[in-house]
Amino acid sequence: MKQPFHDRVAVVGAGTMGNGIAQTFATFGSQVQLVDVNPDGLKKGIAAIEGSLARIVKKGNLAEADAKAIRGRITAATDLKSITNVPLVVEAVVEKLEVKKAVFGQLDAQCPAETILATNTSSISITEIAAFTKRADRVIGMHFMNPVPLMKLVEVIRGQETSDETTARVTACCEALDKVPAAANDYPGFVSNRVLMPMINEAVFCLMEGVATRESIDTVMKLGMNHPMGPLSLADLIGLDVCLDILNVLHTGLGDDKYRPCPLLRRMVAAGRLGRKSGKGFYDYATN
Numbered sequence: 540m541k542q543p544f545h546d547r548v549a550v551v552g553a554g555t556m557g558n559g560i561a562q563t564f565a566t567f568g569s570q571v572q573l574v575d576v577n578p579d580g581l582k583k584g585i586a587a588i589e590g591s592l593a594r595i596v597k598k599g600n601l602a603e604a605d606a607k608a609i610r611g612r613i614t615a616a617t618d619l620k621s622i623t624n625v626p627l628v629v630e631a632v633v634e635k636l637e638v639k640k641a642v643f644g645q646l647d648a649q650c651p652a653e654t655i656l657a658t659n660t661s662s663i664s665i666t667e668i669a670a671f672t673k674r675a676d677r678v679i680g681m682h683f684m685n686p687v688p689l690m691k692l693v694e695v696i697r698g699q700e701t702s703d704e705t706t707a708r709v710t711a712c713c714e715a716l717d718k719v720p721a722a723a724n725d726y727p728g729f730v731s732n733r734v735l736m737p738m739i740n741e742a743v744f745c746l747m748e749g750v751a752t753r754e755s756i757d758t759v760m761k762l763g764m765n766h767p768m769g770p771l772s773l774a775d776l777i778g779l780d781v782c783l784d785i786l787n788v789l790h791t792g793l794g795d796d797k798y799r800p801c802p803l804l805r806r807m808v809a810a811g812r813l814g815r816k817s818g819k820g821f822y823d824y825a826t827n
Contacts, residue, residue: 561588623649625654639668656679664727
């Protein structure tokens with residue numbers, strides 16, 4: 540098999556998505572540099588990878604030696620300047636345009652001209668992110684799904700200037716990771732979140748207005764619509780702050796009040812009830 544161009548890759552951001560992306564690339568043979576400017580966040584990201592691999596081994600789906608080899612292909616760093624000569628960088632920082640602007644501006648300045656800069660953004664314009672660089676033809680969206688090691692889909696989103704060559708290389712990269720690439724154009728929320736987030740938002744409105752309990756809302760969608768997880772449970776998994784950020788992007792970008800975030804969602808985020816990652820969202824996840 541022809542050696543893929545992503546034999547060396549850098550992943551920026553060691554959070555839930557970033558560490559999952561790093562693990563996936565390493566599983567398929569890439570040497571991965573995982574970078575997070577927050578040392579504690581980086582430590583947690585590496586621990587999450589090790590925990591994930593341990594669970595796969597325990598289930599009998601991976602040999603212990605293979606898990607060690609995967610972990611051995613991942614190096615950690617806290618300095619973005621450490622990323623230099625790699626053919627592909629995947630950004631997975633918080634869903635804030637100003638943060639992505641700073642990351643892409645620095646990566647553009649220090650990486651070789653041929654390096655492809657991909658973003659895992661779930662809603663922000665690829666074209667707008669690319670405008671922070673001098674290589675708009677080599678900026679593209681690679682929107683992985685959570686949990687990354689298990690979910691097959693990757694939305695591949697072209698910005699206004701993304702080249703055919705960049706798109707073809709990234710599409711081939713997804714296939715080499717045993718993922719299914721789905722092409723999307725650069726509009727707010729792309730496909731996945733433009734469809735998903737209004738459903739989650741409407742479920743929150745149903746809860747706020749007393750239409751049903753959280754359990755009933757989730758049960759209706761699981762058993763009635765054959766969804767593997769109810770919308771409120773899914774929101775907790777995604778992170779309520781992330782859901783709010785995406786809905787704000789949809790509301791602003793499309794100018795339609797049907798994307799207006801539910802006031803209850805805003806209130807919960809303001810209170811720090813962010814879902815699983817904070818221990819409490821629509822459900823409680825506190826451990827003894």
